[in-house]
Amino acid sequence: MQLSRPARLTAWVLALATLTLTGCGSGKSSTVAANAKPVAGGSLTYAVNTEPTCFDAHISPQDITGEIDRNVLDSLVSEDSSGTFHPWLAASWTVSSDLQSYTFDLRKDVTFTDGTPFDAAAVKANFDSIAAPATRSQYASSLLGPYKGTTVVDQYTVRVDFSAPFAPFLQAAGTAYLGFYSPKALAAHSNNLCAGGAAAIGTGPFVFAGYTKGQSAVFTENPNYAWGPAGAAHSGPAYLSKLTFRFLPDSATRVGTLTSSQAQVIRSVPAEQVASLKRTPGVTVKELEQPGGAYNLWLNTTVAPLDDQRVREAIQRGIDIAADVKAVYFGVYPRAWSPLTPSTQGYDAALVNSWAYNPDLANRLLDEAGWTGRDAQGYRTKNGAVLSVEWPLLPAEYITDQRDVLGQAIQADLRKVGVRITRPQYDIGTYLQRAYGGKEGILDSSWSRDEPDVLWLFYNSASISAGGQNATFYKDATLDSLTAQGRATLDKTARDQSYGKVQQQVIDLATTVPIYNPVTIVGEQNSVHGLTFDPNDWAVFYGVWLS
Amino acid sequence: MRFRTKVLAPVARRLASALAVMTGAAAIAFAALQLVPGDPVQILLGQNNTASPEVRAQIRARFGLDESVPLQFLHYLDHLVHGDLGQSYQLQQPVSGLISAQLRPTAQLMAGAMTVAVVLAVSSALLTAGRRPVLRAAAGFCELVAVSAPSYWVGIVLLTVFSFQLHVFPVAGDQDFASLVLPSITLGLPIAGLLAQVLREAMEAALGQPFVLTARARGVGQTGVRLKHALRHAAIPLVTLTGWLAGSLLGGAVLVENIFGRPGIGALTLQAATNKDMPVVIALVLVSALFFVLISTVVDLLYLLIDPRLRTG
Numbered sequence: 128m129q130l131s132r133p134a135r136l137t138a139w140v141l142a143l144a145t146l147t148l149t150g151c152g153s154g155k156s157s158t159v160a161a162n163a164k165p166v167a168g169g170s171l172t173y174a175v176n177t178e179p180t181c182f183d184a185h186i187s188p189q190d191i192t193g194e195i196d197r198n199v200l201d202s203l204v205s206e207d208s209s210g211t212f213h214p215w216l217a218a219s220w221t222v223s224s225d226l227q228s229y230t231f232d233l234r235k236d237v238t239f240t241d242g243t244p245f246d247a248a249a250v251k252a253n254f255d256s257i258a259a260p261a262t263r264s265q266y267a268s269s270l271l272g273p274y275k276g277t278t279v280v281d282q283y284t285v286r287v288d289f290s291a292p293f294a295p296f297l298q299a300a301g302t303a304y305l306g307f308y309s310p311k312a313l314a315a316h317s318n319n320l321c322a323g324g325a326a327a328i329g330t331g332p333f334v335f336a337g338y339t340k341g342q343s344a345v346f347t348e349n350p351n352y353a354w355g356p357a358g359a360a361h362s363g364p365a366y367l368s369k370l371t372f373r374f375l376p377d378s379a380t381r382v383g384t385l386t387s388s389q390a391q392v393i394r395s396v397p398a399e400q401v402a403s404l405k406r407t408p409g410v411t412v413k414e415l416e417q418p419g420g421a422y423n424l425w426l427n428t429t430v431a432p433l434d435d436q437r438v439r440e441a442i443q444r445g446i447d448i449a450a451d452v453k454a455v456y457f458g459v460y461p462r463a464w465s466p467l468t469p470s471t472q473g474y475d476a477a478l479v480n481s482w483a484y485n486p487d488l489a490n491r492l493l494d495e496a497g498w499t500g501r502d503a504q505g506y507r508t509k510n511g512a513v514l515s516v517e518w519p520l521l522p523a524e525y526i527t528d529q530r531d532v533l534g535q536a537i538q539a540d541l542r543k544v545g546v547r548i549t550r551p552q553y554d555i556g557t558y559l560q561r562a563y564g565g566k567e568g569i570l571d572s573s574w575s576r577d578e579p580d581v582l583w584l585f586y587n588s589a590s591i592s593a594g595g596q597n598a599t600f601y602k603d604a605t606l607d608s609l610t611a612q613g614r615a616t617l618d619k620t621a622r623d624q625s626y627g628k629v630q631q632q633v634i635d636l637a638t639t640v641p642i643y644n645p646v647t648i649v650g651e652q653n654s655v656h657g658l659t660f661d662p663n664d665w666a667v668f669y670g671v672w673l674s
Numbered sequence: 675m676r677f678r679t680k681v682l683a684p685v686a687r688r689l690a691s692a693l694a695v696m697t698g699a700a701a702i703a704f705a706a707l708q709l710v711p712g713d714p715v716q717i718l719l720g721q722n723n724t725a726s727p728e729v730r731a732q733i734r735a736r737f738g739l740d741e742s743v744p745l746q747f748l749h750y751l752d753h754l755v756h757g758d759l760g761q762s763y764q765l766q767q768p769v770s771g772l773i774s775a776q777l778r779p780t781a782q783l784m785a786g787a788m789t790v791a792v793v794l795a796v797s798s799a800l801l802t803a804g805r806r807p808v809l810r811a812a813a814g815f816c817e818l819v820a821v822s823a824p825s826y827w828v829g830i831v832l833l834t835v836f837s838f839q840l841h842v843f844p845v846a847g848d849q850d851f852a853s854l855v856l857p858s859i860t861l862g863l864p865i866a867g868l869l870a871q872v873l874r875e876a877m878e879a880a881l882g883q884p885f886v887l888t889a890r891a892r893g894v895g896q897t898g899v900r901l902k903h904a905l906r907h908a909a910i911p912l913v914t915l916t917g918w919l920a921g922s923l924l925g926g927a928v929l930v931e932n933i934f935g936r937p938g939i940g941a942l943t944l945q946a947a948t949n950k951d952m953p954v955v956i957a958l959v960l961v962s963a964l965f966f967v968l969i970s971t972v973v974d975l976l977y978l979l980i981d982p983r984l985r986t987g
Contacts, residue, residue, distance in 0.1 A: 180764050180945075188720070263732045265725045321766040340775060341937025375845070375935040379830050384845050387838040524948055556712010556950065 165361070165657065169673040170369035173666065174381045174390040178374040182323030182338070184304045185257045188266035190575060193303040194665035195372055198333040198346050200306025203231055203250070204297055205356035206577070206662050210472045212297050213357040216245060216307070216330070226292035226615060227275075229300075233283040237354050239309035241328045247285035251277040252310040254287065270299035272614075292615040294622070295580045302663070306331075330354070332365040332669045346370040355669060360657065366672035385410060385650045391673070392655055392666065396648040398459040398528075404650055414459065415647045415664045418471040420574030420581050421463035422530070424518075424537075424640040425598035432514060433568055437496040439637035442516070443482060445489035445544040451536035452643045455529055459648065463641035465630045466585060470644075473579035473613070473626035482634060489544045498545070507545035514545060518569035519562065520552040528645070530571065537642075562598070565591075570598040573645050577662035579626040583610040585639075586629060599638035606632060685971060692967040696960050700754070703959040704747050707952050714739060714950045718763050737763055750956070760953035764945065769957045772942065777961070780938035783930065784923045786858030787865065792916065794862070795869035799908075800900055803877035813870070820867030825926060829860040829933040845935060857934045861926050865919050872915055876908030883907070909980050917973035921966050 175194075181187040184196040203217040217231040237245035254277045257267045268274075272295065275288040289296070299305055308320065309328040316326040323338040332355070333346035348368045355362040373390060375381045378397045384390040386407055396404055396412065405412050432438045452462045464478040493507055493514070500508035507514040520531060538548045548569070553561065562570050574581050574596070584590050587610045590597040609632075612625040633639045647664040657670040715733050719725050725733075734740045738749060753760055759769035802813040836842045836856060843856050880886065881904050889899050927940035939958065946954035978984050 181766055186766070188725075260728050260732045263729055263736065265719055265729065268729065269725070319767065339937055340772070341779075341931065341941050342935060373935065377830075377933045377935070380833060380845060380933055380935060383833055383838040387841060387845075389837070389845050522948065524944075554710065554712060555948065556710065556714075556717050559716045560712065 163656070163674065165366050165670075165672040166674065167364075167366045167672070168368050169366075170371065171367050171392065171655065171668070171671060171673060172371045172373050172384075172390040173668075174373045174375045174384050174393040176374075176376055176378065176381065176395040178341070178376075179323070181321035182327060182335075182344075183320035184306055185253070185262060185267045185308075186264050186321060190663070190665070193663065195344060196306060196327070196329075197303040197331070197661070197665060198370065198668060199327055199331040199335050200303050200308065200329040201237075201331050201354070201356075202302065202306050203233075203300045205358065206298060206301040207358055208660075208662055210577075210662070212301065215301075215356040216354065220297075222297075222617065226294055226617065227289045228286060229296055230280070230284065230286045233285065234354055235283050237330050238351065239307075239311075239328055239330050240334050240349055240351075241309050241311055243309045243311050245307065245330050246282050247279040248282075249307055249310050250285045250287075251279055252313055253307045254305070256313055257305070267304040270302065270304055272296065272299070294614050294617050295578055298578045298580075333370055342374060344372045344374075346372075360670045365669050366657070367668060370668050382650070385652065388652065392649065392651045392658065394647070394649055394666070396650050398456040398648070401459050401648060402457065409653050411651050411653060413649045413651065415649070415660055416461075416468055416470045417573075417575045417645045417647055417664050418468055418577035418662060420572070420576075420585065421466060421468050421641045422528075422571065422573040422643050422645055423463070423466050423585075424642060425570045425572070425585075426638050426640065427565060427568055427570070428599055428601045428636075428638055429565055430568055432496075432498075433516065435496050436637060437492040438498070438514075441489040441492040441496075441544060442541060442546060443634075443637045443640045444485045444492075445546065446537050446540045446640065447484045447486075448640075448642055449484065451533060451540065454536065455533045456643065460528075460643045460646050463644045466582070466633060466639050466641050467579060467626075467630060468644040471577065471579055471581075472619075473623050475627040475630040477627070478630060478634060486544055493545060501545065504547075505542070505545060506547045513547055515547040515549060516568035517549050517551065518571070519558055519567055520550045521558060522552065522555050525555060533642070534571075565600050571642075572598070575645070575663060579622065580614060582626055582629050583614060586610055586633060599633070601636065601638050603636075685975075688967060688971045688974075692964065695967060696963045699959045699963040700751075700956050701747075703956045704750070704952070707950060707955060708743055710950060712950060714763055714952065717950050737761065750953070759957045762946070762951055762954045764949045764951045764954070769953045772954065773939070773957055773961060776937055776939050776942050779936055780924075780927055780931075780940060782854055783857055783861060783927060783936065783938060784920065786854050787862035787923060787926075788916070788920055790858050790862030791865035791869055791919075794866035795873055795912070796905070798866075798870040799873035799877050800905065803874045803900070803904070804881045810874075813874075817867035817870050820863045821871075823864070825860050825864065825929050826933060828863060829856070829930060832856045832860060833933070853934075853936075857930050857936055860933070861923065861930045864926075865923075868919070869912060869915060873908055873912050876911050877904045880904040880907040906980060910977065913973055913976050913980065917969050920969050921962075924962055924965075 175191060177191045179187060179189050179192040179195060182192060182195065184192055184200060201216050203215060204212045204220070205215040206212050216234055216237055218234050220229060220231045222229050233245070233247060233250070239245060254271065254274070256262055257264050258271055258274045272293045273289045273291040275290045278286045278288065280286055287296070307329060312326060312328040320327055323344060324335055325337070327335045332349050332352045334349050336345045336347045338344045346369070348365050350364050352364045353362060375384065378395065378400070381393045382396060382400055382404060385393045401412055404410060426433045426439050426442065428434055449462045452460055464481070465475055467474045469476070498507035498509045498514045502508050502513055518534070520526070520534070534550060538550065541548050561567055584596040586597060586599065586601070586606045588597065588602040588607050591600055591602070606629060609625045609629045613622050616622055649666065651658060654674050656672050656674060659667045659670060661667055715730055718733065738746055741749070750760065761767065762769055762772060765772060798813050798817070802809050833845060833856065837845050844853050886899055886903060889903050894902070924940065924943070927938060928944050930936070931938040931940045942954065943958050945951070946958065
């Protein structure tokens with residue numbers, strides 16, 4: 128009894144705190160009409176959950192690096208949410224019929240914030256630097272694909288050549304990872320652009336004013352900016368005079384800064400807090416489905432018992448995905464039907480409802496595969512061996528979206544059809560070694576990128592290697608040629624067709640079990656106007672103004 | 675002469691042993707990191723990475739990871755002797771710059787937490803030691819709550835009330851004095867609870883000693899007895915425990931820095947250890963070894979200050 132007293136008090140205080148937290152929000156209401164005229168000035172704080180380990184978009188593969196650098200680095204083209212490309216630093220461009228050569232006519236009025244003019248030589252300096260092995264680019268270099276070289280045709284015309292047809296290049300050229308640093312900064316600071324700060328000089332609407340590790344990165348307006356992407360609501364300087372990225376890994380703290388007006392926009396609202404935040408006056412919640420790979424389970428086709436297609440199919444059909452996803456994510460994340468998310472170009476909507484939960488079918492398939500015995504715990508056996516599959520857990524600090532909890536629901540479902548799923552937790556080094564060495568039965572991951580070419584990463588047999596992402600370890604000539612075809616054409620219908628076939632086939636082969644479509648949840652105060660999102664769901668602050 | 679033998683000699687001895695402690699700590703940390711499985715380059719690149727084998731080889735060569743392990747250690751020591759702590763694998767920046775930028779906010783947080791802890795503990799013990807059972811029970815209960823409440827929860831409650839609702843303090847970060855208050859209370863509260871319990875017990879033991887009766891007989895008032903005699907007597911275990919707890923603050927700082935979005939060594943340590951970022955880990959081990967040596971030296975000096983009996987003979 129004695130011991131329960133502090134516990135009871137704790138419960139009371141917690142209840143009281145929760146009541147205060149949810150009960151009284153600051154009741155500000157937005158009275159600004161939708162067509163109000165933008166006002167220049169003011170500063171905005173954007174609270175995000177992760178902090179870049181490296182601010183150099185040419186080196187770092189991190190999403191947050193791309194989102195932050197977008198404010199400083201402009202690109203040749205800009206892609207809108209429908210997948211159409213618009214002129215940006217390139218006024219126009221032509222693509223050779225073999226898709227191996229892209230020629231860009233550059234704008235002539237663009238300068239970097241250190242005064243250097245932006246020209247063909249700057250494009251060449253940046254792309255060559257990304258491709259150079261000494262740069263140790265972890266992601267941008269792969270966006271350049273089979274890069275051969277860049278040629279300065281004249282001061283404002285530049286040609287980029289590839290050694291093989293490379294259709295995804297325009298999409299890649301529109302990302303911040305292939306954005307442009309001032310050639311002077313590139314030469315002088317090539318070793319410390321990772322540290323961020325004033326050394327990172329671009330042509331963008333903001334200037335990187337300063338960075339305090341563990342706290343914030345601060346940007347100020349570039350007053351000379353006059354080259355916003357075609358299709359943007361305006362083309363002059365940004366309205367905000369100051370933009371602060373605040374790094375707050377704790378989600379309760381992040382939500383609190385929004386409701387108490389210490390931040391105007393926050394990213395990664397946890398699914399369980401969406402409903403209560405929507406009820407908070409003065410705050411709007413936006414849910415954006417991420418493009419790219421859904422959260423998928425990859426079944427390794429080279430290890431027993433998953434080398435048997437019937438077992439794989441039984442796993443695919445024996446998980447009550449819709450119920451599990453709804454329970455864990457409160458209906459905020461939709462269940463997935465394809466390895467691609469619906470907002471990705473080339474998504475095959477025909478897969479919806481085509482492989483619904485069917486435990487009877489799962490049981491029948493496992494019987495057919497010979498797993499007819501049962502052990503004391505109810506798991507299926509064959510010749511004395513238990514039907515057991517290993518699906519390792521990532522170390523706790525790498526687990527996002529409560530995927531470990533979702534995994535428990537999946538584990539419980541499969542237990543009902545007699546499949547044992549073991550989930551050992553390794554340190555990250557062991558995990559990566561075993562997982563990408565093909566030693567594990569199941570792996571799980573999602574992959575955010577607005578380009579169906581991610582299917583090449585997932586399913587081409589050339590992607591089974593160091594740096595490869597093919598966790599099905601399935602080598603198939605049809606999948607190889609289909610994923611390669613998509614790379615070699617700009618014809619949307621042809622691309623949709625070959626990517627559609629890939630999605631269909633991997634579901635039929637049951638090498639993949641799509642689980643849910645990740646959603647980016649952003650909370651913003653109603654005083655924020657003009658916040659848009661690029662195709663990767665990253666916040667774009669160029670057109671934002673405050674009332 | 676007395677000052678030299680009593681104060682300077684132990685300090686010199688401390689410094690000599692500090693050097694040995696730090697070299698040993700560096701060697702052990704290096705060896706431990708070698709035993710942790712996993713390739714640092716693969717960990718650095720993470721799960722969703724498409725870097726080619728060529729890029730991987732470049733990274734390996736850049737950090738000297740292509741050399742044999744003993745050679746790596748010798749190279750590291752060589753750089754260390756020349757004052758170079760190396761480059762972080764993960765952050766690709768010089769370690770010395772990283773640590774010096776993060777040291778001040780953590781030092782401030784720890785000093786703030788210790789101040790909160792000592793002030794609360796001493797006040798609580800002074801006011802309640804040897805008083806009515808109801809008062810003692812109430813204080814004991816508060817201390818128990820302070821010790822057992824997880825700092826994560828305390829931090830969120832403090833933030834909710836004082837930052838989100840009352841707008842008294844900012845969501846910390848590291849801006850000004852106001853941003854230091856809530857994190858210091860969060861980190862200092864459990865220590866205050868622990869110290870208060872120990873101090874009260876020691877004070878009550880002291881209050882029962884014959885010298886208290888003598889002091890009272892000389893006409894010293896209740897407050898004077900507590901402040902001048904009992905507290906000083908009871909302070910020795912308090913100082914020992916405080917020094918020991920101060921060393922452990924580094925661990926607690928990780929959580930607090932995370933909740934309040936404060937820069938600091940704690941977050942850096944966690945990140946470096948999970949990512950096998952060898953140069954950062956070893957440098958941090960060196961810093962904390964130095965910190966422990968400093969604390970125990972200060973504690974020894976405080977003994978001399980508090981207890982005159984140690985200064986004679």
